[in-house]
Amino acid sequence: MRAIPQTTVRSPIAITGTVLRVSTPVYENEDYEMNDRKASLLNKLVRAAAKDSSSIGLIAKRVMARVPVGPGYSPMQQVQLGILPRPEYAYTAICASETAVRLGYNEVTWIEFGVAGGAGLLTLEAIKASVEKALPIRVRIVGFDMGSGLPAPVDYRDLPHAWKRGFYEMDVPLLKSRLTSADLVIGPIADTLPIFVAKGSSDAPIGMISFDLDYYSSTAEAFKIFESSPDSILPRVFCNMDDVIGSGEVFSDFTGARLAIREFNALGDSCKLSPCYDFAQFAYERWQEKVMVYHDFRHPRYPDYVGDDAGGQLPI
Numbered sequence: 318m319r320a321i322p323q324t325t326v327r328s329p330i331a332i333t334g335t336v337l338r339v340s341t342p343v344y345e346n347e348d349y350e351m352n353d354r355k356a357s358l359l360n361k362l363v364r365a366a367a368k369d370s371s372s373i374g375l376i377a378k379r380v381m382a383r384v385p386v387g388p389g390y391s392p393m394q395q396v397q398l399g400i401l402p403r404p405e406y407a408y409t410a411i412c413a414s415e416t417a418v419r420l421g422y423n424e425v426t427w428i429e430f431g432v433a434g435g436a437g438l439l440t441l442e443a444i445k446a447s448v449e450k451a452l453p454i455r456v457r458i459v460g461f462d463m464g465s466g467l468p469a470p471v472d473y474r475d476l477p478h479a480w481k482r483g484f485y486e487m488d489v490p491l492l493k494s495r496l497t498s499a500d501l502v503i504g505p506i507a508d509t510l511p512i513f514v515a516k517g518s519s520d521a522p523i524g525m526i527s528f529d530l531d532y533y534s535s536t537a538e539a540f541k542i543f544e545s546s547p548d549s550i551l552p553r554v555f556c557n558m559d560d561v562i563g564s565g566e567v568f569s570d571f572t573g574a575r576l577a578i579r580e581f582n583a584l585g586d587s588c589k590l591s592p593c594y595d596f597a598q599f600a601y602e603r604w605q606e607k608v609m610v611y612h613d614f615r616h617p618r619y620p621d622y623v624g625d626d627a628g629g630q631l632p633i
């Protein structure tokens with residue numbers, strides 16, 4: 318891991334458009350005032366459209382998404398306008414990358430637990446292209462999967478009424494031929510994850526995880542990723558919890574991923590999985606219910622300020 322000198326970090330107004338406040342920009346050309354004004358206006362327009370859940374807001378988003386803007390929309394603006402696929406993946410991946418940049422890293426890891434055919438992993442590769450274009454960060458993507466489809470459910474907590482052994486088998490050679498950069502780790506995560514955690518990823522700390530393993534037993538096993546040493550994981554990890562809302566699986570707080578989350582949170586006070594409450598710049602959409610944040614309150618970098626250097630004032 319190499320720390321990024323502060324002066325090379327681009328203005329978050331150009332990279333985020335939401336979530337984190339605008340910080341003091343560092344510009345290298347004389348046009349900066351005009352660029353800043355244009356970026357600020359664009360940001361306001363995108364935010365207004367993104368927050369408007371009426372049909373006018375929907376039309377505005379569609380129109381804006383089609384209108385080419387100078388350097389292009391930032392990755393988060395692309396989420397706000399519905400340009401990037403799978404907003405729950407894109408939102409968490411972008412937040413992770415922005416956090417990594419603000420903490421001074423130049424590499425970050427995104428993980429998908431449960432890859433199946435690979436549509437999600439390919440989506441992450443598309444998001445990576447957008448993020449790497451906009452942010453001074455390189456992205457490493459790792460996907461964990463059995464390869465052979467769902468294992469046998471252990472008991473009722475794995476929702477055997479909804480899923481069966483062998484569902485979602487992967488065509489490993491086909492997926493490998495389509496992937497351009499993501500690593501595939503094939504095998505039961507009970508075997509593969511301890512090796513990954515022991516090896517560590519201090520060169521590219523983990524910042525984003527999508528949990529899509531369906532079962533309680535597999536999700537609880539995957540939470541062992543949070544045993545990674547602090548240099549291998551960010552203090553806050555942006556998570557997509559795919560199996561907390563559904564369409565006919567009859568999820569409950571006593572089975573599946575919801576039970577795994579509840580049990581994880583009961584383990585102690587320092588590490589918690591919490592819903593994300595940062596969607597004030599968006600109209601409500603269902604995908605936001607899947608977004609959770611892992612907090613390690615005792616992580617040595619948890620208190621490090623990642624906001625706006627020029628902020629902190631509320632003039633009348």
Ligand SMILES: C[S@@+](CC[C@H](N)C(=O)[O-])C[C@H]1O[C@@H](n2cnc3c(N)ncnc32)[C@H](O)[C@@H]1O
Pocket residue numbers: 429430431432433434435436437438461462463464465466467468484485486487504505506507529530531532535538
């Ligand atoms: C619903 S699919 C994932 C879908 C994928 N995320 C997508 O968006 O296309 C669930 C996957 O979890 C994997 N899985 C479940 N339990 C596992 C375990 N214990 N170890 C490894 N993979 C597991 C299965 O092999 C299956 O492919």
